[in-house]
Amino acid sequence: MPIGGHKQQPVVHELESAIVEGVELTADWNRQLESRVILDYDTTNLFALAELTDAESIEWCYGCGKCVPVCPVDVVGEYGPRKIHRKAQTGFDLLNDPDLWLCTTCGNCLRVCPKEVDMIKIMPAAREAAMAKGNPVPAELQGVFESTFKQGNALGQSARKRAAWTKGAGVPVRQLPKEPGPVEYLFYVEDYWSYHPRGHDAAQACARVFHQLGIDYGILGHEEKTLGDSQRLAGEKGLFEMLVEQVVETLDKYEFKQIVTPDPHGFNALKTVYPKYGHTYDVLHYTQLLAPLVDQLKWTRELDYTVTFHDPCYLGRHHGEYDAPRTLLMAIPGLKLTEMMRCRENGYCCGGGGGGMWLDSHTQNHTTERLSERRVKEAAESGADVLAVCCPYEVSRFEDACKSTNLDGQLRVMDIAELLDEALGGIDAVAPTEDAA
Structure with a gap:
């Protein structure tokens, strides 16, 4: 019964033995008839984890299990906040474990958690603490940290190659270090569109779409560095x-009204994390810039494609943007849009967030298949x-997954910018320029 506003714990009366209907019950059996506090587990690691700044909510879990069926990793393995919490109750040390x-x-677990156990904060805090203790870090992730520190990008490429994609x-494409002056939009290209061959295709397509719309924008070229959100989530806060x-x-050197980026992780950094350090910017994902302008696009081709769309976790679930990408897709002549069972709020993760982009080798050892393969x-x-x-x-993630699942002849992977560009006529629709020569 509540006493003074607080629930009174039940008093356990345990007998050495009891006889019930002629059957003698020992104390061990009798104990099951009353409330029992679990005392034979070492909860030290759970409480130590909860003491970390930003990881406090791990202790709020009350084991309802709602997080488990929506966790993308649990679909291909054994995971979820509830399982981690339970293992920590029984002595598991998360800071020194592959989990x-x-x-x-x-963020799908946080979406359904009634106690708001926040793995988006817990995991980076735990990873940072693990690295501070000198605990093992997957080799491929350590390589990314070193490349980012030395070259300013996760791929370890020279800054001089940042704008090489513009030649095709x-x-x-105006490079502000070479052509300074105010622009309406600063196009923050980020690493994979700047350096990855398939990223080049999308970046070039996006530039052609911007050109047709007459958008006033510029890029930072060799002065751009990664915004670092994935490295932060992987535990490298420093x-x-x-x-x-x-x-x-670098940004303070230039005049612009808004920042536009194709990278939902960079978008997240600028929108939610940089302001915590005192730096606030008006930022858009490129689909948010283009969606209101879709009526101005001059289509030249119909695309006879049946398309399904994968919601990026850091654009959709983290920031609630589900409509802008679909607005663009549905505007393309001839294109048919079909949804996957898991989409929008319950979209399935590609496996690339939180440092997962560089942890496929590690993940393969602890799951039945990669998340990208499942998707x-x-x-x-x-x-x-x-x-x-x-x-x-x-x-690149999904194209690799198509190859490993023998779907590469059945399923093409294309960025929305590439689909828009194709329907607009692509490279054939623009006149040669001096920069392209």
């Missing part, structure tokens, strides 16, 4: 803070012949 690196911080765009200082110093199977089951994406991580 630490499996969470993609997709067929339209002028590296992230170094990048914040460098990025802000392309779902895309194929929808009846689509094109899987549309709008995150730089996803074209």
